[in-house]
Amino acid sequence: MSKKKKTIEELLEETLVSEEKQLYEIPENWIWLSLKNSLNSIQYGYTETSSLQAIGPKFLRITDIQNDKVDWSAVPYCKITEKEFAKYKLEDNDIVVARTGATTGKSYLIDKPPMSVFASYLIRLRCNDIMFPRFLWEFMKSPVYWKQITVVKKGSAQPGANAQILGNLSVPLPPLQEQKRITEKVEGLLGKIEEAKQLIEEAKETFELRRAAILDKAFRGELTKKWRQQNLSVDSAAQRLEMIKKERFQIAETKREVSEIIEMFDELNIVECINNNDWLYIKANMFCYNINCGGTPSKDISEEGEIPFLKVYNIVNNKVDFSYKPQYIPKEVHKSKLKKSMLRPNDVIMNIVGPPLKKIAIIPEEYSEMNMNQAIVRFRPIKYVLPKYLYYCLQYDETLRDVINKTRGVVGQSNISVSQSRNLVMPIPSIEEQAEIVSKLEEMIKREEIVLSLVSDEKNLDELKQSILSKAFRGELGTNDPSEESAIELLKEVLQEQVK
Numbered sequence: 001m002s003k004k005k006k007t008i009e010e011l012l013e014e015t016l017v018s019e020e021k022q023l024y025e026i027p028e029n030w031i032w033l034s035l036k037n038s039l040n041s042i043q044y045g046y047t048e049t050s051s052l053q054a055i056g057p058k059f060l061r062i063t064d065i066q067n068d069k070v071d072w073s074a075v076p077y078c079k080i081t082e083k084e085f086a087k088y089k090l091e092d093n094d095i096v097v098a099r100t101g102a103t104t105g106k107s108y109l110i111d112k113p114p115m116s117v118f119a120s121y122l123i124r125l126r127c128n129d130i131m132f133p134r135f136l137w138e139f140m141k142s143p144v145y146w147k148q149i150t151v152v153k154k155g156s157a158q159p160g161a162n163a164q165i166l167g168n169l170s171v172p173l174p175p176l177q178e179q180k181r182i183t184e185k186v187e188g189l190l191g192k193i194e195e196a197k198q199l200i201e202e203a204k205e206t207f208e209l210r211r212a213a214i215l216d217k218a219f220r221g222e223l224t225k226k227w228r229q230q231n232l233s234v235d236s237a238a239q240r241l242e243m244i245k246k247e248r249f250q251i252a253e254t255k256r257e258v259s260e261i262i263e264m265f266d267e268l269n270i271v272e273c274i275n276n277n278d279w280l281y282i283k284a285n286m287f288c289y290n291i292n293c294g295g296t297p298s299k300d301i302s303e304e305g306e307i308p309f310l311k312v313y314n315i316v317n318n319k320v321d322f323s324y325k326p327q328y329i330p331k332e333v334h335k336s337k338l339k340k341s342m343l344r345p346n347d348v349i350m351n352i353v354g355p356p357l358k359k360i361a362i363i364p365e366e367y368s369e370m371n372m373n374q375a376i377v378r379f380r381p382i383k384y385v386l387p388k389y390l391y392y393c394l395q396y397d398e399t400l401r402d403v404i405n406k407t408r409g410v411v412g413q414s415n416i417s418v419s420q421s422r423n424l425v426m427p428i429p430s431i432e433e434q435a436e437i438v439s440k441l442e443e444m445i446k447r448e449e450i451v452l453s454l455v456s457d458e459k460n461l462d463e464l465k466q467s468i469l470s471k472a473f474r475g476e477l478g479t480n481d482p483s484e485e486s487a488i489e490l491l492k493e494v495l496q497e498q499v500k
Contacts, residue, residue: 011495012488017170023144027475029486030174036167038131044163045096045118046088048078057085058116062098065108072114080117088117088124093133095125095140097161105149105159107140109133123163130490131171135179138186139171142469172473173487174480181479186472193465200461207452214444215396221277223440224433228277234430237274240384244280244287244428247382257290279429285422288390289380293352293418294341294372300333307334310343310372312351315359318395320349322367334371341378343370346387348379350394352416357404360394362387377421389434392441393426400424 006014017032026032036042048059059078064070080088090096094110100121107125118124127133139145148169150159174182217223235243245265252258264286273281285291294310301309305328314322334342343349343363351359353375363370372378381390393399403420429437471477 008492008495012492015491015495016488021170023170023172024474026172027174027480027482029178029480029482029484030172030475031487031491032170033173033491034167035125035136035169035171038128038136038171038173039167040126040128041124042163042167043088043124043126044099045120045122045124046078046080046084047120056080057089058114059119060090060096060113060116060122061119062101062103062121065096068108070108070110070113072116075116078117085117090116090118090124091126093127095127095133095137096122097125097140097166099123099161105146105161107137109137123161123166125166128494130173130176130487130494132176132179132183134183134187136171138183138469139473142473143466144172144470144473145169172475173491174475175484175487176490177484178480182472182477185477185479186468189468190465193461193468196461203452207448210448211445212397214441214448215392216398218437218441219393219396219398219427221275221279221427221429224429224436227433227436231432234432237278237280238270240428240430241268241270241273241280241282244282244382244384247384248286251289251382253290261286275427277427277429279427281425281427283422284379284424284426287382287385287426287428289382290340291377291379291418291422292340293374293377293421295338296373297329297333297337300329300337301327302329303327305329306331308367308370310349310370310376312353312359312373312375315349315351315361315376318360318391320361320364320367329371334369338371341372343372343378344368344380348381348387348391348394349376350379350421351375352377352418352421354407354414357407357414357416358395358400360391362391377416377418379421384431385428386431386434386438388438388442390426392438394424399426 015033015037017034022032046059056077056079058072058075060070060075064075090110090113092110092112094113095107096110096118097107098104098121125136127136146159149161149165150157173179214223221228248261249258252261264283268282268286275281303326307329308322309327309329310320310322311325311327314320314324314326316324329338345363345365345367347363349361349363349372351357379390379394381387400416403416403424406420407414407416428434468477
């Protein structure tokens, strides 16, 4: 006895999403249906058991898909039987979905592939006649898609993607022509957002180049050339050197440090260390308190405590950000084991372990005392050097160029030693000119930052992208034509084939 075929009404009831499970209101000529009913197939990929071949079908893996594109020339070949190839073959407009790893749930539209199959960690979706593939692909980027496949596990939200989860997705389905209009409008709008993001990246690169150019002018004396001509009464470089030398000996704490200072100043060539701007060029440890790095008393570090304990991740955009993963040490440890790395307001710090290097900050006034780990060094200038001047000088490319070039010459190394930090040579003009340089730098950099902030709000662009996708699948992009035949009529035509 043959099995009785279902009627159109029965098939519609199985295909359409019940009213109580519909996620939101949609236009009258749209319908809600389960994704599996708009697909010809949902297929897990092929498990490659032999070594990849030099010839045969291409074997598409998750790692071969980058930024919604596949470089087919880099995709390896695989050995597969004719029967298996027919089962796992990729065709134009197939959609593959990652079902594992960091990209779980992310979908990719296959565009004119060569002879190829797909790996087991992908799921292939092949649409039937009621679903425009590019419409489905855009839907799978939208918040309504991600909300349906994301579940909370062990306190965190994690996407999950398998044939059952994907097949049971509730999808809003407009008439076929409306699907195409939505797709075209969404792709156009998202394309403009991507263009805006590219412009933002270019603006950031331009900002960094302009900032570097401003620093270069500052520390070659160009920004204050006119100022020097109008202020000839400031101390000379030779006088400045004697004052710095006297002060440096007065603050030395140990006999060893005194010996090192004597050696540094004895080796100094007074003629070679003064340039045409009447600036001194001397080592950092000659105009700073002894330069030291911190330590890591692991047993004494906690999330609550008395003394803020800085790590490299607390240096963000050349500022101290202690709100991010703050850690503390007891005051007793601060004043004993880590006495040499105590920090106070206006100390300048720099990371010496990377990548990246050249993260520099000034300790803000809000913290009367801080300390730091071994990946950071402290520069505390004497009274003849302004902290802000030193802060900007360390950001100047030429200051660290030689040291960083040396680190690049050693495989696997991206560190600066304390000794190298002490021996950094920097230009020291009069303290009055230092103040003028800082003032001009801050004015110019602030102006650049204001311009950058006007164009670089990527967060708003991402929110706009999600808003566009949300509106698209609610019928709110202004493309819907209410007079068009309802999507349910198209669905009936497809189902009619099943009852013949």
